[in-house]
Amino acid sequence: MNFELTEEQIMIRQAARDYAQRELIQDVLERDNKAIFPEKHIKNLAELGFMGMMVEPEYDGPGMDTVSYVLAMEELSKVDASTSVILSVNNSLVCYGLQKYGSEEQKEKYLKPLARGDYLGAFLLSEPEAGSDATSQRTTAIDMGDHYLVNGTKNWITSASHADVYILIAQTHPEKEHYGINALIVDSKSAGISLGPHEDKMGMRSSDTHSVMFTDVKVPMENRIGEDGFGFIFAMQALEAGRIGIAAQALGIAAGALERAVAYAKERKAFGTQIANHQAIAFKLAEMDLKVENARNLCLKAAWLKDNKMDFRKASAFAKLYCADIAMEVTTDAVQIHGGYGYVKEYHVERLMREAKLTQIYEGTSEIQKIVISRKLLQD
């Protein structure tokens, strides 16, 4: 076994750390407060090659590995998970699936600008009545010969109003159930698309979330990804990879909260000494550190399995479940260590705690990860 990172992986981690600590931190509180989309940061991160990290150079990406993606996600999420979720959706749910299953024409037209950061992508799976139960798609894509006619509503769409390209999951043959579902590439400016109001969220407030409504939207037949009926498996595979990104995000949120808690505990005095010298605080920090280290190892293992083309379905569910749950625990402890200061915005840990909550919900709730893990366990 080898736990050492390569020179390149260390450089990528450092680049992400530098960007987060120097740039993202500057306006993160204001963006969170006013729910401002991080437009400038997304552009800058694209220039660093972070919007399509794992896209091969022949499709205008930097061709980095998944381990590097985890390292970058951790560093960015320590400071600002709203920005890192935009990056994660573009990288894993949009670019990954397009690179793996898109046609050459689709890659030329969509993957290249997505990897360069000229386009931003969104992934449209959830519906008002199909969240965890993803097979129950009500949005329809009727085969009209040369195009699909799309009608329906998608919910909770990350980057909905800023994305240029939507990967849309919709039902074409209801009688075939999940084998009747297709994945379509949709231009977000197509006639018949409208957005619901901006969702006023508890956390991740500067990432932009809307419902997207489709009324008789025409999507060219050549925009279908893979064979007719491949859409559900496509979505599951995109999510399987995407969960590594969200796991790394949750890891970063926890690691960011731990760093802040350690710094505060070494500085804040109570009962005549730094609070870090009190066993109640020192032991809490030790437990937080252990959880963060376990989370990091689960993320890196899932990424390594993926990079080595091995089965990572259970590993990504393990990582997503564990990292999200410990992110909630570690951020809650970080707020507790900060006392009253932890409850005000200036000290960041209350924001990290709000951000942590969403990692237990999106890209498959913690309960869904247990379904994935237990099914794999019982089937193997």
Ligand code: CAA
């Ligand atoms: N690769 C290949 N095939 C897969 C697969 C995978 N990763 N996962 C499932 N399948 C196949 C199954 O083998 C099965 O095939 P058969 O019918 O031939 O046996 C088929 O797909 C259906 O699978 P299940 O029977 O397991 O289906 P299910 O209805 O019981 O549900 C589920 C499975 C895991 C619960 C799934 O519905 C799921 O993942 N739900 C959560 C959805 C989700 O994560 N939503 C997140 C939205 S995106 C988001 O949040 C982005 C964001 O904003 C950040």
